[in-house]
Structure formats: structure tokens, C-alpha cells
Amino acid sequence: xxxxxxxxxxxxxxxxxxxxxxxxxxxxxxxxxxxxxxxxxxxxxxxxxxxxxxxxxxxxxxxxxxxxxxxxxxxxxxxxxxxxxxxxxxxxxxxxxxxxxxxxxxxxxxxxxxxxxxxxxxxxxxxxxxxxxxxxxxxxxxxxxxxxxxxxxxxxxxxxxxxxxxxxxxxxxxxxxxxxxxxxxxxxxxxxxxxxxxxxxxxxxxxxxxxxxxxxxxxxxxxxxxxxxxxxxxxxxxxxxxxxxxxxxxxxxxxxxxxxxxxxxxxxxxxxxxxxxxxxxxxxxxxxxxxxxxxxxxxxxxxxxxxxxxxxxxxxxxxxxxxxxxxxxxxxxxxxxxxxxxxxxxxxxxxxxxxxxxxxxxxxxxxxxxxxxxxxx
Amino acid sequence: xxxxxxxxxxxxxxxxxxxxxxxxxxxxxxxxxxxxxxxxxxxxxxxxxxxxxxxxxxxxxxxxxxxxxxxxxxxxxxxxxxxxxxxxxxxxxxxxxxxxxxxxxxxxxxxxxxxxxxxxxxxxxxxxxxxxxxxxxxxxxxxxxxxxxxxxxxxxxxxxxxxxxxxxxxxxxxxxxxxxxxxxxxxxxxxxxxxxxxxxxxxxxxxxxxxxxxxxxxxxxxxxxxxxxxxxxxxxxxxxxxxxxxxxxxxxxxxxxxxxxxxxxxxxxxxxxxxxxxxxxxxxxxxxxxxxxxx
Numbered sequence: 001x002x003x004x005x006x007x008x009x010x011x012x013x014x015x016x017x018x019x020x021x022x023x024x025x026x027x028x029x030x031x032x033x034x035x036x037x038x039x040x041x042x043x044x045x046x047x048x049x050x051x052x053x054x055x056x057x058x059x060x061x062x063x064x065x066x067x068x069x070x071x072x073x074x075x076x077x078x079x080x081x082x083x084x085x086x087x088x089x090x091x092x093x094x095x096x097x098x099x100x101x102x103x104x105x106x107x108x109x110x111x112x113x114x115x116x117x118x119x120x121x122x123x124x125x126x127x128x129x130x131x132x133x134x135x136x137x138x139x140x141x142x143x144x145x146x147x148x149x150x151x152x153x154x155x156x157x158x159x160x161x162x163x164x165x166x167x168x169x170x171x172x173x174x175x176x177x178x179x180x181x182x183x184x185x186x187x188x189x190x191x192x193x194x195x196x197x198x199x200x201x202x203x204x205x206x207x208x209x210x211x212x213x214x215x216x217x218x219x220x221x222x223x224x225x226x227x228x229x230x231x232x233x234x235x236x237x238x239x240x241x242x243x244x245x246x247x248x249x250x251x252x253x254x255x256x257x258x259x260x261x262x263x264x265x266x267x268x269x270x271x272x273x274x275x276x277x278x279x280x281x282x283x284x285x286x287x288x289x290x291x292x293x294x295x296x297x298x299x300x301x302x303x304x305x306x307x308x309x310x311x312x313x314x315x316x317x318x319x320x321x322x323x324x325x326x327x328x329x330x331x332x333x334x335x336x337x338x339x340x341x342x343x344x345x346x347x348x349x350x351x352x353x354x355x356x357x358x359x360x361x362x363x364x365x366x367x368x369x370x371x372x373x374x375x376x377x
Numbered sequence: 378x379x380x381x382x383x384x385x386x387x388x389x390x391x392x393x394x395x396x397x398x399x400x401x402x403x404x405x406x407x408x409x410x411x412x413x414x415x416x417x418x419x420x421x422x423x424x425x426x427x428x429x430x431x432x433x434x435x436x437x438x439x440x441x442x443x444x445x446x447x448x449x450x451x452x453x454x455x456x457x458x459x460x461x462x463x464x465x466x467x468x469x470x471x472x473x474x475x476x477x478x479x480x481x482x483x484x485x486x487x488x489x490x491x492x493x494x495x496x497x498x499x500x501x502x503x504x505x506x507x508x509x510x511x512x513x514x515x516x517x518x519x520x521x522x523x524x525x526x527x528x529x530x531x532x533x534x535x536x537x538x539x540x541x542x543x544x545x546x547x548x549x550x551x552x553x554x555x556x557x558x559x560x561x562x563x564x565x566x567x568x569x570x571x572x573x574x575x576x577x578x579x580x581x582x583x584x585x586x587x588x589x590x591x592x593x594x595x596x597x598x599x600x601x602x603x604x605x606x607x608x609x610x611x612x613x614x615x616x617x618x619x620x621x622x623x624x625x626x627x628x629x630x631x632x633x634x635x636x637x638x639x640x641x642x643x644x645x646x647x648x649x650x651x652x653x654x655x656x657x658x659x660x661x662x663x664x665x666x667x668x669x670x671x672x
Contacts, residue, residue, distance in 0.1 A: 068578050088581040095582050101575035105597050114593075118584035166583065 010233075011043035012219060019044040019202055020065070020170060025074030026226075027060050034060040036226035037074070042170075047196050047203040049213040051249070052223035058206045059098075061223075062172050065204065066095040079169055089118070092169040096176055100159035102147040108134070108158050109143040115166045129165060136195065137161045153184050160192075164199065173205045177212060189215045210250050214238070222246050238298075243377045247296040254342050256295040260287055268374065270295055276338045280313040282369035287376055294375045299344045301371040304332055304357060305364050313369040318342065320361045332357070334365055410657075417650035418443045427644050447651035457652065460630040461659070467546065467621075467631060468614035471553040475561040475610045476603065478554065483565035483602075484595075487572070498566070501559050513552055513623050520548050520624070544626030552620035553610075560609035568602025569595075612660050632656055 011018075018041035027035040035057040042048045050058040063069040065076060067088035076083040078092060094115070102111050109130055116126045134140055137157040147155055156179065163171055176192065177185045193216060196203050207213050213220050214234045221231045222245075230242045241247035244255065256279060258272035265284040272279055272295065279295050287293060308315060321341070322333035327348070334342045342365055357363060386393065419428040420442075433440045451457045486497045504512060519525045522539040530536045542548055572595065580590040618633035625631070632652065639649035 066582055068582070087586075088578070089584045089586055091582075093582075095579075097575050097579060099573070099575050101573065101579040103576060103579070103594060103598075114580070114585075115583035118589060162579075162583070 010218070011046075012041070016043060018042060019046075019079060020204075021075070021077040022061070022065075023075045023077070025061070025064065025071055025076060027057075027064060027069060027072045033226050035064070038226070038228055040221060040228060040231065042202065042204060044202055045200055046218045047193065047205065047216055049217035049220045050204065050206045050223055051208070051210060051213040051220050053208055053249075056223040057226040058223045059174055060226075062095070062174055062204060062206045065170065066093050066172050067091045068095070093172055094163040094166055094168040094170075095172040096159050096163040096174065098175040098178060100147075100155050100179075102155060102158055102162070104147050107144050107146055108139060108150070111147070111158055112161045112165055114162065119166065133161045133165050136164075136198075152179055152181075153188065156180060156188065160195070164195070164201070167199070168201065171201050171203050173203060175207055176205060178207070178209070185212070192216060214250075220250075222249060224249075240373060241296065241375070244294055244296070244375050247373065247375060252299055252343060254297045254299065254344075256297070257292065258295060259290055259292060260285055263287075267369075270374070274338055274340045275316060275336055275342075277314070277316050279372075280369045281372065281374055282313075283374075285374050285376075291376070295372050296375055297342075297367060297372040299331070302342070302344045302365050302367040304334070304344055304346065305366070306357065306361065308364050309366050312366040315364055315366040316342075317362065317364055320357060320359055320363055323357075323359060332363075334363060413650045413653055416646050417447055417654050418445070419647050420444045420446070421645045421647050426646065428646050444647065447647045448655075450648060451651055451655060456630075457632075457635065457655075460632050460635050461655070463630040464615050464632040465659070467549060467553070467629075468611050468617075471550055471557070471614050472561075472607050472611045474550065474554045475558050476607060479558055479561035479565055479606065480603075483562045483569050486562070486566050487569035494570075501562050501566075504559065509556065510619065513556065513620055516548070516552055516555070516624060517543060520551070543624065544629075546625065546629055548624035549621050549629055549631075552624045553614050553617060556620065557610040557614060560613075561606040564605035564609065565599065565602040568599050568605075572598055608664070615660060616656055 020040075020042040022038060022040040022042075025035060025038050026033065038057075038061060050061060052058045060069055064071050065078075065083075067083065067086060071084070081092075083091065103114065106114070112133055113126050113130045116129060121129075134143060137160055139154065139157055139161065142150065142154060145154075147158065150158065156176065160173075160176070163173075177188055180188060189212060192203075205213075205216055207216075217234055219231060219233050220237050222229045222237065224245055230237060230246045232240070237246065238250055241250065247253045248255070256270070256272045256275055258270040258279065260268060261271040261278065262269040263285050266282065268281040268283065268285045270279045270281065270293070281295065285293070303309065303312075316336055318334040318336045320332055321335045322331075324331040324333075325348075329345045329347045331343060331345050334344065336342065344365065415431060416428055419431055421427060422429045429442075431441055431443065433442070482501075486494055486501070489497060517524075520542040521527070522541070522543070524543070526542070527536075527539040531539065576594055576598075577590055580594045581587075585593060616633045616636075617631060618637050621629045621631040621634050622637070625634075636649055636652050636656070639645050639652060643649075
């Protein structure tokens, strides 16, 4: 998780003027509404991630910022300027395409220089700036190569350099790392953050990969069906999701469905039939009596033990059904008496345990009253 | 026996696949070429066939007579050089017009939704279903003094007397461009439809207005299509006979017409063969050089 900024430079917390304003923006293709009445503020220097599965409208929103897609209704402002009717070539934005869209008939140098020549930058200055950019993205020695002579990672860096060279006010990245393999993707994530900090450009990144969003973003906007479900910092979105969709989309989660049986300002009891238990939560819940709601518990929160633990708010009995050994951690799937499954993870801190919990062991799963989130939708 | 044959086929199956078109080309392309090449070195005669053999047998000696006079004749009579230059010029101008007309059409088809694209491609190919000769004849009806164009313009009062279009080089240009336009459009279409639209968006995003995007991205990337289409128009247009014969006038000099006259009117097969060889050299040599240059 990404916590490189102190609260003082988190402009969304202290009421600063937003840099990009998206106001009630919609985009429909005939009867299909791709983006539905989205409002969103993005602040200067942010690395904002739009997260969602394919077809949720995140790419359409990004393309509307670039001017490649028209806005059906609503308004987009960048740095105080209304973008309505402004062509892509006149916008202070640059986009990095998912396919990279490198010009195959030009070498690396000419690809990167393309935008500068379009602006009429003098040749000597172009040469200098391209050389600097090539150094920044570590492509030295490959200046004369054509895109088809480069590896995936190198092509990705050319695309990044090409979109950065004009020093856009806003850089838009459409699935910038999707075409890279896992190892390279992880390295490149940090590189991307470093470059963003070095240049101070505002980034908007579209991704379907929640881990990528968590690593990169200052804030994440989770999208579904053309609507933004939640906008928050990565930690908040993980620990305090607003609804079941967000809780389920970001990371994995155990969901308990139930009814509030008792609630006061610092304690709520939820009767949960599918686990045959009453879950204690350490805060009040505002809801109508007998309202159906959900308790979400991240798999790393509960403890697992052979003996019933004392003094813990929530304890439930079960049998270990599955263990997935992942090296750094193990995932346990515990089946309760009611048949409900709970997934939980344990970090493998010790190389060998005395008597490890194994398949078919009867166990107790327990968690603190402050561990989970109550969701009403 | 059968296994031996079987293993032979297995071993050489690649060769066998290639052999069919190879034999075809050998019989129907290379052999006639060699015959024409041979005739171009013989002497014309009032005989049947109308030329003398290259080899003769006299007193136990084999005599090979190579008559270079046909080629010399081509150089001496300016008619041949002039008609060659005129052919190249007519073919070149026609190719340029076919390109100027065909490129936007190919672009439009390539950018159409796939349903309409197939219909448009059908329309491009449709003329091939009618005889080429008929289609050129139809142009006579359109272009002549009492033709469709002149009648319309006269009726509208735009002109007072009919325009002379038929039997001019103008009519030849129209005929060639009309006939060979599909050969320009199809390779261009094949090229342009493969152009990734994201490249155009990338250019626009980096500050290129549409005209600049065309010059810096679309045009250079479609160069192979332009070259292929231009060759497919230029090469047959140089040797074209039917179109200048039907639509052109007495001043229209084209090497194809000369070739026809030499063969059928003058019955001078050797000179006609020499003309054919020169024409072939003019077309093939630049092609070979071009292929070399592209490596």
C-alpha cells in the first residue's frame, strides 16, 4: 500500500481547488450508457486510479478527458478551462494507450519526438529533450530501433516517454502495465510512481487490476456499470468499503448476511443465520429494525486455533477443508457446521511449526469486534 | 513398390506442391517468352510462319543467324521511341489519377462499418462481371458527340456545340482510369484496413491536426499499398491496346497499338517481337531494381 504523502499534501482532504473537474458527465452509445452521470474531482500532482472490470466505462471516461470521445452531457474542466469543443490536438493532456500505439514506421527517437515536432519546437531543443527523456525511461542505446525490434517492457517505456515528452498537465494511462508479465509489472509500478513524483505531472490511470491500483494510486475510484461506486484512498477503500461490490472487488472478503438484533452507539449484534452465530461489532449501526445487512471480514483479520480462545468477541467452530500454501502465507478454508466457508490467511513467519494445523482438523475461528465492516447495500 | 512411392511423396511433398505452379509458369509463361525472344532475332519473310528460322544446316555446318536488325530498326525509326515515351506518359498520368481517386475510396471503405464494407467492396469488384470490351464500348456511347454527356450539357444550355471527347487522349485516360481503378483500390484497401485506428488517435493526441496525421502517419504507412496499386495500374496500362484502339484517336500513340499493327497489319513478327521484348525490359528491369533496393 502506498503512503508516500503526508496528510498536508493530500489536497482532497483540505479543500483545495481541484485540478480536473468532471461534472455530471455521461456518455451513451445509442441505448447503451457507458458512463452514467459521473462527477469526480482530481487534484494537482495526484495519481488517480479508475478501477473496474472491463466494460465498466473507465476507459470511456479516460478517452473523454483526452477528447477522443465526445461527452453526451455534463462538463469537463482541466486547470480551470472548459474542455467542451476542444480537439484532442489542442488539449493539455496526453494519453498512453493500452496497445501503446507506437508508430511502427518510426524509430524510438522519432516516436518520442513526434509530439514536440507537432508543436514546432526547434530541432536542437527536441534533440536535447528526447535525449533526457530516453535517459529517464532507461532506453539508452535503443534510439534507432523500430518498435517491432523492442521487447514488451521497452515498448511500454517508449509509449510512456512519448506521452510525457510534451509535459502535459494531465497524463492519461489506459492499462499501462497490462501487457507486461507479472515480474516486470511489479518493477514498472514503482518506476511509474517514481517518474510521476519526479515530474509532478497529474496522472489518471485506468486499470482492472486492484493490486496495481493499490500500489500506484493516491486515490482510487471504483467503477461499475458506468457509475463510480466509491472514491477513496487505497487504505480506506480496503478497510472501509462502502458496499458489497467494492468490498468484494478490492481484495477478497468473507461476507456474512444477517439482521441487527441489538444496537447501541458502541456495540451492535448481528444475528447471522448462515453461520449460526451472533456477530459482535464494536460500533453502532444506523438502520431500520430487521433490516438485512452484511458483515464483511477480510481473510487476514481472523485468528485460527485448535483451542477455544478466551476473551474474544466472535468465535465460531469449524473444520479445515483446504489449505493453499503460498510461500509467504497460507490460505485456510474452514467449513462451519452450517456449511458456510470462511477463508483466512496466516503469514508463515516460522519455517517449521511444532504441530501445524492441517486438513480435517477441528478449529476455532475468532475475530475482534473491530475487525470487520457492516455494509447496508 | 507402393511404400517406395509413398516415401518419395512424403520426402518431397513441399517440392510437389510448388511444382504445380512452377510447371504452369514454365509452360505458359517462360516458353512463349522464349519463342518471342527467338523470333525477335529472326528475319521477316513472306512465308508461313512469316519469319526465317535462326538455325540452318549447310554442308554439315550448323549456322545460327542472329538478326539484330529488328532492334536497330526500333532505334532508327523515331515512331517506336515516341510511342514508348507516350505510353509511359499516358500510363503514368492514368496511374496518378487512379491513385488520387482510389485512395479516398479505399480509405472510406476501410473505415466503414464491416457490414457496409462488404457491400462497397462488392461494388468495386462488380464491373468485372461484365466483359471488359463491353464496358469500354459503353464509354463510346457516353463520350461521343451525340453521347450522354454532350446531350445533357446541350439540353441544359451549358454548351452550344458538342465537346470533342472521343478519339482524344482524354478519352484514353478516362478508359484506363475507369478500367484499372479496382486494381488500385483493392491493395490500398487491404493496406488501409490494417491500419490501427489507435495510431491516428495517438497522433491527434500528440498534437497533429488531421492533415498532419495523414502526411506523417497514414501516408508513410500506406506506401506499400500505394506502390502495389500503382504497379497494378501502371504495368498493364503501358501495354494497353484495346482502350487506345477504341477510345483514342489517330494521334494516340501507344506501344500496344504499334505492336498490334506490326503483328497483324504489317505481319512483321520479328519487329513486333522486338517491340514486345523492349516493352518487357522497360517494365521488368525497374521492378527488379526496386525489389533489390527494398532488400
